[in-house]
Amino acid sequence: MKRRLLLVSNSTLHGGGYLGHCEKQIQEFFGENVKRILFVPDKLQSLGYAVDSIHETADPVEAVKKAEGIFIGGGNTFRLLKALYDHNLVPEIKRRVLQDGVPYMGSSAGTNVSTVSINTTNDMPIVYPPTLAAIGLVPFNINPHYLDPDPSSKHMGETREQRIQQYHEEPNTPSVLGLREGSMLLVEGQKATLLGTTKARLFARGKPATEYTPGSDLSFLLAEGV
């Protein structure tokens, strides 16, 4: 299993620039061998990033086949997943990452689509993808931008934890790792490590939620397969 993933909660941290809070981890992750990174936005339009942008290629599948590294950024998760299916990119990205060891970095929506499904996205369902099943690079789900309840709030909408608990009311639903802003997960083969500056909250179906500090070994989450 050559899998190498860097799954980031959020693209921008309060007070910082785009990907500023994970710049060091990104450099370590892609290293010196990767010279060009293929960028996949939620809309196949230009975002002005200094990498190969998949929407500028005539053949997106071919671009994935040739990619040295893949970065899928933020945006609307429903639109992103629909775009991935519309362009037949899901199986090819999965093959490249799991079989060829091409490093995959996701941020926010790009983290969601790397997991089992987008059932635990925070985004508004502005479009209808053909399925909520995602690329499946790991055998669990992630909730990016994980947010603790605000005890002073008078808003009566469900808390994030309540929403994830609703998900676990459904049968056969995988664990959900709540990645707070500032945290990220590094996956290397069968090893998973929590990085960043904030704790993560893990929800396993039928069990109490548990907290993990940066540096924690979360490899047990990968044991279920893929």
Add this chain to the structure above:
Amino acid sequence: MKRRLLLVSNSTLHGGGYLGHCEKQIQEFFGENVKRILFVPDKLQSLGYAVDSIHETADPVEAVKKAEGIFIGGGNTFRLLKALYDHNLVPEIKRRVLQDGVPYMGSSAGTNVSTVSINTTNDMPIVYPPTLAAIGLVPFNINPHYLDPDPSSKHMGETREQRIQQYHEEPNTPSVLGLREGSMLLVEGQKATLLGTTKARLFARGKPATEYTPGSDLSFLLAEGV
């Protein structure tokens, strides 16, 4: 058009009991002629409400055919819409409300499913309904629990307004009425009136958002048809 709808933003307002903030409007809405109300929860399980609960009937479609009034409450909008389709209730509810004039009250998720689609729900997509198209009792969408941005927040997730703007980046998307907690919309035939204690924020595709105070006539939203 016999349509009579009471579309409530939220089931519980901070500091009050279940439906306490709209008790008066509910009594005025159903009046003295309606003796029994059919209640449709998001899961077809008992919620202990003093009305006919649809999940206790052997034949949910028949229950809708006989209903004097319909109330669809809160819960997860995806699970609710999927349950409505799984039990073939969408066309029958639409017929009863639009043709027979059966009063329909929705709250939160029950308000979402009464509109064109659930594309503007706040809920987590914990299940995959066969479509996001909803009952279509009005020709626009509603965002219940509408929430203004918190200027003191350091959280970097999209604001509610940004999410609705993302929806309007998609072609042919209807207007979205943001109903803040405490507000509700009364629809009688071709007349729509904002009720409650809070303003509503209207998003029309390609136009600046506008605010409406309680008592405002929003009938123009119904002019697009249905």
